[in-house]
Amino acid sequence: MNAKENKTIAWVGNIFFRNGMDKLGYEIVYIPISGQQVLTWHDILEKTGTEPFAVLYADRSIAPPLARVEDFPCLTIFHCIDTHIHSWYPLYAQGFDICLVSLKDHLERFAPRLPESRLIWFPPVAMDHDQPVEMEKEWDLLFVGTVDAELTPERKIFLDKVAEQIPGLHVTKGRFRELFPKAKVVLNIAERGDLNFRVFEALACGSCLLTPKIGNGLFDIFEDGVHLVSYEPNNAEDLIEKFNMLLADDKLRERIARQGNELIERKHRIINRAETLHNIINEMDVETAIKNRISAAPQLRRNFLKSLYLHWAEEIDDSKMQRIYLQAAKD
Numbered sequence: 436m437n438a439k440e441n442k443t444i445a446w447v448g449n450i451f452f453r454n455g456m457d458k459l460g461y462e463i464v465y466i467p468i469s470g471q472q473v474l475t476w477h478d479i480l481e482k483t484g485t486e487p488f489a490v491l492y493a494d495r496s497i498a499p500p501l502a503r504v505e506d507f508p509c510l511t512i513f514h515c516i517d518t519h520i521h522s523w524y525p526l527y528a529q530g531f532d533i534c535l536v537s538l539k540d541h542l543e544r545f546a547p548r549l550p551e552s553r554l555i556w557f558p559p560v561a562m563d564h565d566q567p568v569e570m571e572k573e574w575d576l577l578f579v580g581t582v583d584a585e586l587t588p589e590r591k592i593f594l595d596k597v598a599e600q601i602p603g604l605h606v607t608k609g610r611f612r613e614l615f616p617k618a619k620v621v622l623n624i625a626e627r628g629d630l631n632f633r634v635f636e637a638l639a640c641g642s643c644l645l646t647p648k649i650g651n652g653l654f655d656i657f658e659d660g661v662h663l664v665s666y667e668p669n670n671a672e673d674l675i676e677k678f679n680m681l682l683a684d685d686k687l688r689e690r691i692a693r694q695g696n697e698l699i700e701r702k703h704r705i706i707n708r709a710e711t712l713h714n715i716i717n718e719m720d721v722e723t724a725i726k727n728r729i730s731a732a733p734q735l736r737r738n739f740l741k742s743l744y745l746h747w748a749e750e751i752d753d754s755k756m757q758r759i760y761l762q763a764a765k766d
Contacts, residue, residue: 441488445479447500449493451514452560455709461488468495473502473756475763489716492531496520498747498756502763505530505732505740510721512712514557518544519627523746529739530732532724533715538629539652548735553724555715558652559632560708561699567641570616575603576645576678577618579611580633589669590624596671597622601678615640619688620681625649625668635703638663638695643688645677656703662695733766740764 443462446453450465457463464483466474474482479490489510492501496517504511504527513531518524518541525544528534534549535557536542545554576597584591598604604622607614611633615621621637623646630651637644646653647668659665664681666674681688728735736744741764748760 441486443483443485443487443489445483445487445490447474447490447492448495449514449516451493452705452708452712453493454563455705455707456712458706459709459713468497468500471497471751471753471756473498473500473759475502475759476507479507494537498751499527499743499760502744502759505735506729508725508729510716510725511728515545516559519629523743526739526743529735530728532721532728533712533719535712539655540650547739548731553715553719555711556652557708557711558630558656558703559635560705561635561639561703563705565612565636565639567696568612568616572619573617574605574619575682576601576605576620576622577614578604578606578622578624579609579614580624581608582606587626589626593624593669593671597674600671600675603682611636612640615642618642620645620678622674622678623647628668634663635699638692638699639703641692641696643681643692644695645674645681657695657698660691662691662698664691736764736766 442460443464444456445466446463447466448468453463453465464487466482480486487509489512490501490507491512491514493514494516511531512533512535513528514535515524515528516537518536518538528545529548533553534545535555536545537557537559539556542554542556578594581587582591582594594606615637621642621644623633623637623644625631625647628649628651630649630653634644634646644663646663646665648665649668657663664677666677744760744764748757751757
């Protein structure tokens with residue numbers, strides 16, 4: 436890695452695999468974001484107290500939090516999660532040196548500038564504190580999440596259908612790691628077809644998971660019937676059939692839960708994701724990547740970023756942020 440004497444990362448936004456980078460010897464200066472915020476390079480220097488080796492933005496699903504990121508004189512990394520929600524993410528990503536994309540099927544949207552070696556499929560991760568806990572089973576089938584006729588109407592209709600056939604279905608909200616161990620089977624729903632964190636969280640907690648068949652790399656990572664069990668999306672009859680199979684066979688259910696958890700432990704903990712990023716950095720010419728991006732910055736603004744900055748200058752109801760975005764849009 437170039438600039439080996441400097442391993443400071445200004446980490447902006449969510450935590451995700453931050454602790455893994457700590458374990459690999461990086462010095463993390465965490466910059467939390469509350470609500471809508473936008474940071475300039477001057478802000479980064481002020482908050483870190485030094486010029487960092489890298490700035491990493493871990494998705495908070497907000498307006499672009501780094502203004503004029505295409506000009507930052509250090510390595511820049513976008514850990515991108517919510518592409519199924521924000522269609523503008525691929526445009527913003529063109530201003531970074533490395534882009535880590537959670538949803539595999541969306542990778543091609545990011546392709547205009549980033550080479551394959553720095554545009555990486557980066558699936559969700561299981562937190563270290565999500566661990567199996569032996570508890571008495573209170574529910575046959577458990578769903579943890581928001582179920583509301585106005586906020587999540589499709590989910591409400593779907594779960595109502597399931598509940599008609601599965602009286603042991605328990606729907607609740609709360610801390611999943613305290614609830615999952617109390618269920619024989621944990622149910623996941625992915626309304627947008629995203630490979631969501633709940634898959635990894637449930638398996639990390641040692642649960643037997645029933646989750647919809649989706650793309651985005653689900654079956655590149657997990658084997659159906661081995662690490663989890665899948666059902667056809669929005670197909671209550673298929674879900675009920677798969678659930679009844681699991682409920683009737685304690686050994687099968689326990690084996691699938693164990694095998695799913697073992698896979699998480701081997702390949703999908705925080706340290707695994709940190710090692711992936713560390714290897715990307717080690718294998719690239721960091722200084723050349725930064726130089727090439729800065730040289731291309733005027734073109735990147737014209738082709739990708741200027742329209743974003745101008746859009747958010749209009750969209751955000753904050754005069755200071757408006758000024759920052761307008762300034763970022765200037766040639």
